[in-house]
Structure formats: C-alpha cells, structure tokens
Amino acid sequence: MKRRDSLKAITLSSLGFAGMNPQIAAAESITPPDVKPLKVPGGRQKFEAERDAKLNADKFFTPHELKTVTILGDIIIPADAKSGSASQAGTPAFIEFMMKDQPQWQTPIRGGLRWLDNVCMKRFDKKFADCLKAQQIEIIDEIAYPGKAKPEMSQGVAFFNSMRGLVATGFFTSQMGIKDLGYVGNTPNQWEGVPADVLKQYNLSYDE
Amino acid sequence: MDVPQIKKAAKVYDVVIVGSGAGGGMAAYQLSKAGATVALLEAGGYFDPADPKYINQLKWPYESPRRGAGTTRAFGDFDAAWGGWEIEGEPYSAVKGTEFHWFRSRMLGGRTNHWGRISLRMGPDDFKRRSLTGIGEDWPLGYEDFAPYYDKVDDLIGVFGSKEGLRDAPDGRFLPPPKMRLHEMMIKKAGKSIGVPVIPSRLSILTKPIHDRGGCFYCSQCGRACQAYADFSSSSVLCIPAVKTGRVTLINGAMCREVLTDAKTGLANGVSYVDVPTMTEQSVMGKVVVLAASTCETARLLLNSKSARFANGLANSSGVVGKYLNDSTGASRGAFIPALMDRKRYNEDGVGGAHVYSPWWLDNKKLDFPRGYHIEYGGGMGMPMYGFGFGMEGRNSLVPGRDGKPKEAGGYGASLKDDFRRFYGANIGMAGRGEPVPLESNYCEIDPNTVDKYGIPTLRFNYKWADAEIKQAKHMQDTFEEIIHAMGGIPLGKKPGPESNYGLEAPGKIIHEIGTARMGNDPKNSVLNKYSQAHDVKNLFIVDAAAFPSQGDKNVTWTILANSWRTSDYIIDQVKQKNI
Ligand SMILES: Cc1cc2nc3c(=O)[nH]c(=O)nc-3n(C[C@H](O)[C@H](O)[C@H](O)COP(=O)(O)OP(=O)(O)OC[C@H]3O[C@@H](n4cnc5c(N)ncnc54)[C@H](O)[C@@H]3O)c2cc1C
Ligand code: SF4
Secondary structure: OHHHHHHHHHHHHHOOOOOOOHHHHHHHHOOOHHHOOOOOOOOOOHHHHHHHHHHHHOOOOOHHHHHHHHHHHHHHOOOOOOOOOOHHHOHHHHHHHHHHHOHHHHHHHHHHHHHHHHHHHHHHOOOHHHOOHHHHHHHHHHHOOOOOOOHHHHHHHHHHHHHHHHHHHHHHOOHHHHHHHOOOOOOOOOOOOOOHHHHHHHOOOOOO | OOOOOOEOOOOEEEEEEEOOOHHHHHHHHHHHHOOOOEEEEEOOEOOOOOOOOOOOOOOOHHHOOOOOOOOOOOOOOOOOOOEEOOOOOOOOEEOOOOOOOOOEEOEOOHHHHOOOOEOOOOOHHHHEHHHHHOOOOEOOOOHHHHHHHHHHHHHHHOOEOOOOOOOOOOOOOOEOOOOOOHHHHHHHHHHHHHOOOOEEOOEOEOOOOOOOOOOOOOOOOHHHOOOOOOEOOHHHHHHHHHHHOOOEEEEEOEEEEEEEEOOOOOOEEEEEEEEOOOOEEEEEEEEEEEEOOOHHHHHHHHHHOOOOOOOOOOOOOOOOOOEOOEOOEEEEEEEEOHHHOOOOOOOOOOOOOOOEEEOOOOOHHHOOOOOOEEEEEEEOOOOOOOOOOOOHHHOOOOOOOOOOOOOOOOOOOHHHHHHHHHHOOOEEEEEEEEOOOOOOOOEEEEEEEEEOOOOOEEEEEEOOOOHHHHHHHHHHHHHHHHHHHHOOOEEOOOOOOHHHHHHOOOOOOOOOOEOOOOEOOOOOOOOEOOOOEEOOOOOEEEOOHHHOOOOOOOOOHHHHHHHHHHHHHHHHHHHHOOOO
C-alpha cells in the first residue's frame, strides 16, 4: 500500500498543482515528462507502473456517484457476524479503479447510477442516496432478482448484476474477504492429498 | 543485403539463434554445452524467475489494484507474460472472413515462462497421419526417432506422470505425480462409470528436486513463473545455464529483421536486427543460423528475407512457407457440483495445473470426425481473483438455500454473502484440446500494406476451421455433459450448439500453432528435411514448431524441446564432419 501512495505523490507533484513550492515547480518544468523518477515495483513492467500511477492520480466517480456506489456496496455485502461490509473492505476504491482501468465499465456503471437516481426521483422525488433505507430497499428488490423482475426494470437488473459482480469481487479479493471465505493457500506447503476426514465424508479413497 | 547503415560486427559466431523460447533455449543449451560459441538473440527483455525484480509469485489479489484482472496481461495481472494477443506497435491482420489470434511474449524464455506445463509426447500414430487415415501428412520421422530424445528431455527438465502403457499417450521417465484433489477424484469416478479414462497429468513440475533446481512447494502459480525453478521455463532451465557456459552471448532487445545470406554461396551468414533500446540497425554474423522465433514469427522472418537469389523469401522454393498453419482445437464447459457445496476448507492449491487429465480414448474410424482430443480439467478452492464475484445470479437458485427452501436467483445482503461461502470451490471446468487437420488453405503471409514500428513487414493470416474440427467440438460438448451428469453436476450456461460451432475457439486461441515451415522428404512440398535443415540452405535450421507437419492432440512444447535437441545433435555432427 505504501508503495502505491508514493507513486501517487510523485504524479500529483508533477501535475503542478496550485500552491506548490515555486522552486519545485521550476525544477519540474525543466524535467522532461517522460523521465519522471518512477520506481517500478517488483513484478511490473515499466509501462504498467506508469499506467497505474496515472490511473491512481485520475478520478472517475463524482462524490455523489461514489457515495451511491458505497451505499449499494454495503447493501450487496453488509457486515455480518463473520466479517465486515464491502466498504469496510475498501471495495468502493477498487470499483473506482476498475472504471479507469477498464473503461468499458464507465458507461454501464455511470449510466446505471443515473438510471437508479432517475427511478428514485420519479417515485420518491429524491436521488437514491438521499432516500430512506426502506425506499432504497424497495427499489433494490425490484432489480436484484432477474427471474422475477418486471420487464420495465430490465436495465436496472443488468446494472445490478454488474454491481453485484464488482462488489462481491472487490470484497472477496480483499484481505477481509479472503479470510471470510476461508481460502488458506498461497503459502509454501507440502500437498499430501485430500484430508482423511474429507475422503470419508465423500466416500472416496486413493486406492481404488 | 548490404544496407549501409547496418554495422557489420567483426566476430563470427559458430551459431546464431533467433528466439529464446522452448526451441531456441534448448538449442542454445545443447550447442553451447557442446563447445560452440552462440549468439542468442531475443527481441524481448531479460527475465529471471528468481530475481525479485520480476517476481509475482505468492502475491495476494489485493496487491494488484485490479485484483489480478487481465487488463495489461491477458492471463491476469501476475502472469509472467510480457506481451499478449496484441503488442503495441507490432500489428498483424487477417483476411476478411477469416480469423487468427496470435499470442506473443517478448522476454527471455518466451512463452515458456507462463505456459501450462502440460508436457505430452506424441504417439506413434501421430507421426503417420496420411498413411493411417488418408488425410493430413506423415512426418519424415517416427516415434522411434523421437523416443530417445523425449527420454533425454524428461531427464534434463523433469516431468511427472504415471506409467499407463497407452499406445497413443506413451509413458515417459516420470517423477511421481501429485495426489488428486477432491473434485479430480470425483471426475475420475464419473469418468470410470462412462468409459472416459482419467489419469494423472503429465506436467513439467518438479515433485522431487532434480539437478540444481528446487522442488515444488505447491502454490499452484506456475503461470507466474517459479522462483525455485521448480517448473520448466526456458529462461531458468535452459537459457541462464547456457549463458553460464561462457560461450553464449545473449543479446536482449534484438528484434530480428532478416536472415542474411551470402549472394555467392546462397548460405546463411548472419541476421540483421533492430536493437530495440537504441532503435539502431545491427547485425551479427554466424556460420550456422537457427530460427526459433516461434511458428509464425519464423515464417515471417523467412518470407521477409528476400534477395535476388531468394525472391520468394528464404528457403521457400517450394512456396510452402507460411502454409499449413494449424492450431489445436479447443472447446470448454463449466459445471456446478452440488455435492461440493459447503466444503471443508483446507489448502488444495497443489501444482500449477490440473492433477489429472483424460487422454483420447476412442477410435476415430467409428466416429464422424478424423482426429482425437484430450480433456483438461479445472476446479477447486483456488485463490479468489478478479471475476470471482460475477455470475452468482446464474447459480444460487439451482439448489435450495440453507433453510431447505427454494431460492430466487440473484439477490443481495447477508444471504448473498453466505451464498459465496457456500458455493466456493463447487465449480469445475473442462476443456477439450484436439488435433486439427492441417490445410494448405490455412496460412500466414506478408501483409502487402503494413509494417510494424521497426519497419518490418507484418503478417496477415488466412485461417478457417473445417468440418472435421467443428464435428470434433460437437463431440467434446456431448462428452462434457456426460461427465457432468455422471458427477451429479449441473452444466452452467447454455450448451453451445451449431450457432457457435459448438463453442469451438477461434483459430490461434489455444496457442499451439505449428506447421509454417514443415519438414518432409520432398523439397517440393516441404521446407525442411527430417533434421529441420532447410532443403534450400544447408546451414539454416528451424527448431520451433514451424517444422511440424502435424501435432496430434499433444500440446506441442515437449515435442519442440525433443526436436530442438535432436536438431542440435545433428548440427554438431555435421560440423564435425565438415558438411556445414
Ligand atoms: C498461456 C499459455 C499456456 C500454454 N500452455 C501450454 C502447455 O501446457 N503445454 C504446451 O505444450 N504448450 C503450451 N503453450 C504453448 C507454448 O508456450 C509454446 O508451444 C512454446 O512456448 C513455443 O516455443 P517457441 O520456442 O516456439 O516460441 P516462444 O516460446 O514463443 O519463444 C519465441 C521467442 O522468440 C522471440 N522472438 C520472436 N520474434 C523475434 C524476432 N523477430 N527476433 C528476435 N526474437 C524474436 C520472442 O520474443 C520469444 O521470446 C502455452 C502457451 C500459452 C501462451
Ligand atoms: S506450483 Fe510448484 S512449480 Fe509451480 S510455481 Fe508453485 S512451487 Fe513452483
């Protein structure tokens, strides 16, 4: 995480934000843009490190959109007895990154958020994020179940399928989500085969 | 070919090798060990799986801002491939109405840093297709010529497997195979009930350390390249040891433009290349030239090496260079196995690949398509990566909820969160990989209109599947459903039908392309003789899969390694006899 912060700092300063120390600004203006002292993290190609730094410096969602994404995320993956919620696992930031990393997401997600706000405006005279919890759930119930949703909600269903996929991906690939899921690999070990109690449970054996 | 700005290097190497993948790495290793001085030219950068500069092994998804998505690397953010289906500034095209996908890696070791490590021998019948079936082509060699080299490759590189005594899938000198995972045991049991054999995989992964390399520590991440050198990559196992002999000059960032020839003798005497970091034109001279830039790139080099003497491209008096291009067929299907829901958690990463596979088990004489296929399997409680959360709405209504009541598809909230836990590790995947029939009408050629950023004319493909391959894919789909049902599973998605050629992947997608400079006894319809030596240019050799007349349903790399070793031995022999 630290590494990413330092990448961010480098690109921010080289964008020449107002209020910057004039001496630094002068120094930067004589540095050609392509020789930024970018540190390439292990396992990355240089062009990837540069691309990531740029994506991290850019912003896609407006504050309102990000707020809506955060609310939706916590509706999709709430905290429960076992683990925290989507936002507690950092999912909104992941979704923000994916919008920039794979721009084909931008229209369906931005458009979907607007579609949602528009439906809420018509019904409750408020945008989704400003609706009462019960109102939000009323709408979500109409788009979260593809098998029984009304035809006029089909665009909302498609949007919610995408959001469900993004949010669940973000959550279950986070440290918190992996722990919740119980994935215990990614560490050197000796594979000895399926544990005996599991073999017994499935009535299988290695000597057949 | 005396372009003035090309700097002529003074040194003349015994051998110049183009490309450092499976074929080039093996040639560099064998020839340098035999005492030859070698210039090894590689278009991409240096890569060593053990250097922290390059390591992605054992990283977690959250160490990638895209959680491992394949945005800049087709097989995921941690995959050890520098390159992909498209490379900026290095285009290729296809004739309208045809299609070919070309995966390239530009790095030391080429595509062997991240390949699937499936290491299969071709069987005796695979070399004799024309004699046995009347279509396709025979090799000018047989299994008996390859067997000793397959054995040597097994011993040098290491491959695990089991002795099965199958004619079509010859046994090798195997290390012990890893035990089956749970879903693999279920697949085996199901296979048995319907007559589909399921046997231990054959992967070049060290279940026991050999030579100076480490043993596998079961992280399942061979695609990221192994820092313990416990799997086969040409970089770690061949190129780096070859450089250590002191006789190999490795030139990274050397994008070859042409093979140079002596106008008087017609012999190859070196190659010209673009030095990528400086974008300058260079050349390197050698007594023997060995091409291993991979099947299509090698054809491109030959076709671009035109001179007064070789107006049609080098070694192309037959006009066969670029033709008979063929890739494996591929089709796949996924399934959900209800019996695997709510699984007990334990580490089942295992090796980087399936621990079992199904070799071809039927007789094509009794079927309506001429060639066989094998099945590769996937599944298990793998590390969640980008994409993990998608598609639950297609699964969670297939079985009742925890309370025993039917569930509505999709949803949200605590019950959805719980579904992810319940369904984790309950999916399997199957992929058929089949032998195609090589056709003259499937080919690559030089695009008359396009050059890459180095000014090198690019390739244009012309490739269409025929009936033989489409029918084979149909058979794969039927088999997949049979296996799924025998497991008590539920196939996911709609069964691919005629509208999609039964899910047959587009040409090139399986990345087993071969055949563009095939060997044969007749110089009129082949480019190379049985020693992979150009009929037209006796000191020019090709040690990648361009040389292969056919590929069986046996992923080609083990045969590339064996053939490159055999060719290297022949080069050494011919030099000793002063024939070249
Ligand atoms: C994801 C994936 C999985 C695979 N799984 C398997 C498997 O399980 N089993 C199997 O048998 N095969 C598998 N393959 C295929 C396997 O990787 C190839 O068969 C093998 O790498 C081919 O070796 P090669 O030496 O011909 O070419 P490559 O490995 O492609 O190496 C060619 C090298 O030449 C260099 N080069 C190209 N053009 C030039 C030029 N003009 N000048 C200089 N250098 C140049 C390239 O940069 C590259 O390094 C897989 C491939 C991929 C991508
Ligand atoms: S599975 Fe084994 S060989 Fe493959 S990368 Fe992991 S430790 Fe290395």
